[in-house]
Structure formats: C-alpha cells, structure tokens
Amino acid sequence: PASVFAGMTALGFLSYIIGIHNVTYERADGLVKQVGFLWAANWTLDFMVFLPLFFFFVIELLVFWKSEGRRKLAAQGDQVESDDAWLRNVDASSYTYWSVFLICLLFAGLFQWIGVSLIPLMKGGGNYAMDWGKIALVRPELISVPETVIFTGLAYLYMCLVFYLFFAGLILLYTVVHDLWKIGDGLKKLPHVDHQQELTEAGLTVMRGVFRCTVLGVLVAIWMKVQSSYLASSGENIVAWLVGDMSSMFQGRDDVSTGFRYRMPTHYSSLLIVISTCFVFLYGSIRLGVGGRFHAPLWKMSAVVALLVVSYLLIDAFAGFSTLLAISVLVALYGLFDPGLGRWRAS
Structure with missing residues (x-):
C-alpha cells in the first residue's frame, strides 16, 4: 500500500514540476475545461486512496488466513504442514499470475500507451478526449511533446504494474475462498467431529475481507468511468460537473447528451x-454462503455490491445520476468500516 501511494505521490510532484498538475484548455465549443493531472479522479482517488486500501485489506485477510484461520481448521496445530499446503495452493496459480502480468504489461501498459497517448501525440487524431496526457497538442507553451511522452510513459508503466498487483490480489482472494471451501468440505465428512462454529467464524471473516476488497475494486472502476465521462461532458471541472448534474435532477434539466462524442477505452477497462x-465476491458467496449460518450479513453485503454496480452502469446515463452515485458511495464507505452492516454474531 505504501509503495502504491508513494508512486502516485511521485507522479503528482512530477506533474507539478512540469506544469500539468492544474491546466485548462478551450474546447472547440468555447468551454474552458480543467484537465490537470491532479484533477483526474481516476488517478488521485484510485491510486492514493482506494487501491492502497484494497492492498491493505488483501494483506490483512492473507495474514489472518495463513497465521490463524487455516491453522485452526486444517492442520490442528501442525503449523508447518498448514503453511506448506497453503504455499502449494498459491503455487498452483503461478501460470495465472504470469498470464495476468503479461496482459497488464502489454495491453494495459504498452499497447494502451501507444494507442491512447503516443500516436495521438506524434501524429494527431484518434478521436480521444483531451486530457493531461495530450495537453501538449493544444498548450505547447506549457509542456513539449517529448516531455509529455516521457511522463505518460512513466504513468502508464506505474499504472500497469499497480493493476497487475490488483489482479494478483483478486487471485489470492479467490485462492483463500477456494482453500476454505475445500477444508470445510473435508471437515464435514469427518465422523463425530463438529467444526461448524469454526467454519462459520472463518467464513464470515473471509467474506468480510472479500466484501471490502470488492467494494474498493468497484469504487476504482467507478472513478475511472466518471473521469472518462467528465472529459466528454460540458462540465468545466469534475466537481462542478457532478454538482451540476445532481442539481439538474431537481431543476428538470437534461444535460446528459450535451457533451462531445469520443472514444472511451477506460469504459471497457x-x-x-x-x-x-x-466474480470473486460471487464465488465466495456461493462457496461459503450456501449452507452457512451468516445469510443475513451476506445478503446485506450483496445488496451493497449490487447497488454499487448499478450506480457504475448508470454513470452519465441520465440527469441526476450523481445522486445515486453519491448514495451508493456513502453506503459502500460505511460498509468498509462495518462489513456486516449491523450487529451480527456467529452462533
């Protein structure tokens, strides 16, 4: 978490030094639009808040499972055997980690940088919305094209490495869920041994961790899509755009379709x-929730995740979407502090 935060902080300082941290440009329709690097929510919020928190909760869950949860259920005191079995489970996904690494490095990093940033900077075109990565085309007095190429290259390299860690974290969460399910399935077959209490407590702890990570993952995607939608909108800056959209719902205005049409690869990513x-949350809910004793908190968690996904899908779809977005984000943030969304105790 600290490394991710430090990397984004370094990029922020670098953007300040080269002068693109807070920059505007005049669009063809006369709108003066804020496209500074530090105004980009998908960079500042995601890489300084949500992704570090995601890694923190992944590490917290892994520490619990390896040092406490698994040993209590699987090895019955044999710590060495429990650790070896866990390492074998992690090693079983080694090809998946390498595949994800190559996909992130090549597609999320190199190819996306070439297509979205390098080619438009060198040759123009591409029909992408103007942002901090292409500001040299319209504000050459602020930053030159070579400087922009170097900065965007560093930013995309940092981004693809962080997202590799993100997907690696999801794989580890999947591994924990699958490991707990296999152990529980084996314990249920043992005669005259009742581990239901321990399984319920471990399952609830694991699902709380998975829920927190799911919420943060969807929040990362939400702000990616919000930033992408803002760049094509008629808002002067992202805050004014969201506030204006929220007020438009009460004033009867429809400002959704007043923006320009651009290619938006961030929507797909x-x-x-x-x-x-x-998928990881759904897998955990099916494997650990069916037959478990924590249906009530699991349903609450599922409702929060569903609300977040709906608000993600409806971004910029109608006037006033930001009201639904604000409500879902507030509920999700509360869920980070209280994953059970109310009092519940395994019994």
Whole structure:
C-alpha cells in the first residue's frame, strides 16, 4: 500500500514540476475545461486512496488466513504442514499470475500507451478526449511533446504494474475462498467431529475481507468511468460537473447528451475491473454462503455490491445520476468500516 501511494505521490510532484498538475484548455465549443493531472479522479482517488486500501485489506485477510484461520481448521496445530499446503495452493496459480502480468504489461501498459497517448501525440487524431496526457497538442507553451511522452510513459508503466498487483490480489482472494471451501468440505465428512462454529467464524471473516476488497475494486472502476465521462461532458471541472448534474435532477434539466462524442477505452477497462472483482465476491458467496449460518450479513453485503454496480452502469446515463452515485458511495464507505452492516454474531 505504501509503495502504491508513494508512486502516485511521485507522479503528482512530477506533474507539478512540469506544469500539468492544474491546466485548462478551450474546447472547440468555447468551454474552458480543467484537465490537470491532479484533477483526474481516476488517478488521485484510485491510486492514493482506494487501491492502497484494497492492498491493505488483501494483506490483512492473507495474514489472518495463513497465521490463524487455516491453522485452526486444517492442520490442528501442525503449523508447518498448514503453511506448506497453503504455499502449494498459491503455487498452483503461478501460470495465472504470469498470464495476468503479461496482459497488464502489454495491453494495459504498452499497447494502451501507444494507442491512447503516443500516436495521438506524434501524429494527431484518434478521436480521444483531451486530457493531461495530450495537453501538449493544444498548450505547447506549457509542456513539449517529448516531455509529455516521457511522463505518460512513466504513468502508464506505474499504472500497469499497480493493476497487475490488483489482479494478483483478486487471485489470492479467490485462492483463500477456494482453500476454505475445500477444508470445510473435508471437515464435514469427518465422523463425530463438529467444526461448524469454526467454519462459520472463518467464513464470515473471509467474506468480510472479500466484501471490502470488492467494494474498493468497484469504487476504482467507478472513478475511472466518471473521469472518462467528465472529459466528454460540458462540465468545466469534475466537481462542478457532478454538482451540476445532481442539481439538474431537481431543476428538470437534461444535460446528459450535451457533451462531445469520443472514444472511451477506460469504459471497457473499468468494466473488466467490475466483472473480475464481482466474480470473486460471487464465488465466495456461493462457496461459503450456501449452507452457512451468516445469510443475513451476506445478503446485506450483496445488496451493497449490487447497488454499487448499478450506480457504475448508470454513470452519465441520465440527469441526476450523481445522486445515486453519491448514495451508493456513502453506503459502500460505511460498509468498509462495518462489513456486516449491523450487529451480527456467529452462533
């Protein structure tokens, strides 16, 4: 978490030094639009808040499972055997980690940087919305094209490495859920041994951790899509755009379709994040929730995740979407502090 935060902080300082941290440009319709790097919610909020928190909760769950949960259920005191079995489970997904690494490095990093940033900077075109990565085309007095190429290259390299860690975290969450399910399935077959209490407590702890990570993953995707939608909108800055949209619902205005039409690759990458994150939560709910004794908190968690996904899908779909977005984000943030969403105790 600290490394991710430090990397984004370094990029923020670098953007300040080269002068693109807070920059505007005049669009063809005369609108003066804020496209500074530090105003980009998908960079500041995601890489300084949500992703570090995601990694923190992943690490917290892994520490619990390896040092406490698994040893209590599987090895019955044999710590060495429990650790070896866990390492074998992690090693079983080694090809998956390498595949994800190559996909993130090549597609999320290199190819996306070339297509979205490098080619438009060198040759123009592409029909992408103007942002901090292409501001040299319209404000050459602020930053040159070579400087922009270097900065965007560093930013995309940092981004693809962080998202590799993100997907690796999802794989580890899946591994924990699958490991707990296999152990529980084996314990249920043992005669005259009742481990239901321990299984319920471990399952609830694991699902709380998975829920927190799912919420943060969807929040990452939400702000990616919000930023992408803002760049094509008629808002002067992202805060004014969201506030204006919220007020438009009460004033009867419809400002959704007043923006320009651009290619938005971030919409697709954010959808991939939502699908991947929710798959892990759904898998955990099915494996650990069916036959478990914590249906009530699991239903509450599922409702929060569903609300977040709906608000993600409806971003910029109608006037006043930001009201639903604000409500879902507030509920989700509360869920981070109280994953059970109310008092519940395994019994």
